[in-house]
Amino acid sequence: MAAKQVTLTFDNGPTPHVTDRILEILDRAGIKTTFFVIGQRLDDAAAADLMRAAHTAGHWIGNHTFTHSVALGDRTDRDYALREIEDTQQRIGSLTRPEKLFRPYGNDGLIGRHLLSRAALDHLLAERYTTITWNSVPGDWKDADGWVETAMAQVRGQDWSVMVIHDIEAGCLARLPELIQRVTDLGATFEQTIPRSVILTEAGRTVSMSPDLMAD
Template sequence: MKRLTFTFDNGPWPGATELLLDFLAERSIKATFFVVGQRLQEPGGIELARRAHAEGHWIGNHTLTHTKPLGEDGGLARVEREIGETQRLIGELSHPSRFFRPNGGGAVGRHLLSTDALSYLESNRYSVVTWTSAPGDWIAPHRPWLAKGIGELDDTDWTLLVLHDRFIAPMLDTLDAFLHELARRGIEIVQELPPACIVIRDGVLTGDKTTFSLADEPGRQAATP
């Protein structure tokens, strides 16, 4: 059976995240929220992350400032601030595997992580999470994400979808339509993340690092249990 996992990035976003959490709770859907550290420091931010966690969603780290990708400006001092400071803000809300998702404008590629960022994530035992589908809910006029997202369901047996609290909350009817399409196709919604998207797991490299970082040696492929 085909599967799909929801992730919601760049929040928490007061005024939007609440609506999304209500929508998910009504349908018993569990997701992962990749939060931005600076947004946790805004009024209402940490409370929304706490609510998401209390309702069974997983919380991951999505940098402190969500500015330049760490592959474009990723010296150790910036890496420690972007990742480490956010992890401190997330604190006990963190998933035990310390999920980190680099920002990169929708595309998985070498711009995501510098070699310093890669070794920082390995030595601090993070799990790095990529994605398979980022259909562009953030791109005006926003609603066309739906057709693109449905089209991308054909690309893989286990979709890891990226949407954004801020942009999806004002158009939850599109998310509802998407859910109907998943049901029509018999695609199961799961909270678990597809192993192929966990390119570092608890500090251990499992993917090909040349596909998501500036590291220049080919990545070894760990044996799958």
């Protein structure tokens, strides 16, 4: 059996005193990841510094909406989509990947029609964003005791896990070293790249997009 693959992604930061410690853990483990940042958090200079530190360390920076409040499919007007996407992209600035990584707000990690609106999809295509979802949400922010078990079950259960965990207070930090150790013990490999199965749009085209991921 081929080794399992795991792509770690850290959402909803940067968070001072959390993201910096996660960067140290990843550095020690030699793991490169993606940080999907919330735009309005970057107006805090300390948080913006941590985004730069992550970028300097070789992690990728992705856009995870500006307010992270109402999913794009739950508020379908074009202006809302543009603000949520572009106000964040502007703050990421030159730290963006050339392929412009964007992850919609899932509202508790859910996959469904609330993820995108038609206006949001059209914009992501026109501006050539790489729109990325996930296939592993172990629930670090709501299940401090159980999330590593959940994560390991998800890693064992599929060939390539794209895992959403969080660099927030009460997120994954406390048990991240344990997760890394257990994934390593399983013989799985950490990847920075993202499989096409969770890429909705790329370079102006749809990839694994489905009508079930967009509001009418």
